[in-house]
Amino acid sequence: MEEHHHHSRRSFLQGKAAAETLAKQALEWLESKTALIDRLPSDPALHVRASRRAMACEFAVQYHRADRQAAGDFLDAFDMIEAVEDELTIYRDVSSVVEINRHAAESPVEVNGELFGLLELSLNLFQATKGAFDITSTPLSRVWGFLKRAGRLPDELEITEALSCMGSDQLELSSQDQTIRFLQPGIEINFNSIGKGHALDRVAEQLDEKGIGDYLWHGGSSSILARGRNRASLDECWSIGLRHPLQPECRIAEFHLRNRSLGTAGGATQFLEIDGKKYGHILDPRTGWPATGTYTSTVLAPTAAEADALATAFYVSGVEGAADICSNRPDVGAVLVCPTENDAKIRIHAYNMHSEDWTPSQDWQVSI
Template structure:
């Protein structure tokens, strides 16, 4: 997704680089479209105000029309402050975070947690169940075993993989609503919110913007997560989002039109290592403990950004048949998966639940 100069990936979204400043600037286009022959030149859309902040190892951005929303800059800065606070709570890379504390002691006793975190874990457990464990928030030890926790991939032994896999299992994440507490029923279990945290932060930020009556806006969380609310002035259909080509990242591959929807995309183009002539990416199938390798990229459109993020990770590790079965269960979720084509440089395109007028190659 645009902008093309962003280099973050979903797995490193909680690397612990706190925000230092906010940047506010005018931009003419958030997602400029390629030239299309028309009978008449299109009227340019009104310029947008762009507020951004570094958080969760990427750049969070909010786009809106400053004419329609003259107080939008102040509201957007407050929403991005919330994102930074959520990073402090959710990161696994700071010993002082609530999630780090949870990982340290929840295998020994139930731990009361903040309301928002408890609700996020409830949602994560539900999404894990819906995907048959292809998304699993309890797979923290697997990331460590393969070296991706510190962005230094390594080939673990079969025994190490089995040992880490024994700590994974969303069914063993006990959530007690009456006490609002969390307990791990498997020794050594650790949660990692890398596949849902950015989307959750976008959902929370968008809710704050709506409370302040900023209802038409586009929110980016790096390259992997987008949330569109309302529509852009001059485009009643919504907001246009561009997707990079999975093999040629300097080229656009597809465009999507979003309105009150979120888009998440997953791939292993930036985090991987080679061993024994094979390539191993950072997205690990929590069902078998091995990096997924069948899918090039997974893009999902869902009602919320948290769902879009989690489902894009889940579909990345699924087979195409599993993805088709999932799409039948969730008709409100659309997906576009790409695979290697028959010839070098070619790709296969596999849409699920995508309306013809919602996207284009």
């Protein structure tokens, strides 16, 4: 049986316990082969890792062993992630989002500044992506069964009814009063496609206030935030590998992050299979059906929230949507891995990706 060591918070913050516990966690933190992205190996003598489960995934931080005096601050950052989850979750009886969903169709609901900022960003992204990103898609996820990870194939009437209760254009925000109101009954909001990135951004703000830099955060296998320098690397970047969607043992590219975030989306890990046909869990909020035509969508952006949301949006809208956004956002880069006529081959499309951002494998052709 695996042995676990427990330390009080006081002893943890005193140093030795922190270093020993985090070093042990570094060795134990193994990644699933189904992950779309993977961190490249690092020397445990140079890096320390710690992790905690939140938002139905594993959040983890990697930083330098020389900075282990900041262990307590990183523990506080995990507390921040849990606080964000408490605020955004729809899977509990009480949260800020649950209260919005209960009352915003009746009257405006006042929210705090951080949540209002997230609502504004979500509405802006809905407009910029022409509806490919939409935080009101809960009714659609419900009829497909993906909301409770119990997939089912709905009929056309169910999909039509779900679509009639959706649309971020039915959200009315008042910056003066810091409120949100639903313009029709049946609307619900859900931050599943942006929440992890938002939590990482909140963590970065908290650590910045404490003067702490040089670290890499993971939120599951899809959300990453890098700050400062990786002092254990010659190029001082934090390196992340992108796995082949059909051959997960192969890496098709390596991303180099520094003061940037990365988000990735794909349908390989969650899907519904009926009569041999697979229906992915990422739904197109414009049509009501699972998005098709893309294996994985990876986005580099200034914030983790944007990277998260745009990765989902580009998976839904495909290469045309990615090209459109990236043509107007030079600070956003994207890599879409798509199928070809040959089921065994892939096509890689890259937008605003420069040599300092990534190193694609020479085994696959990249369209730019």
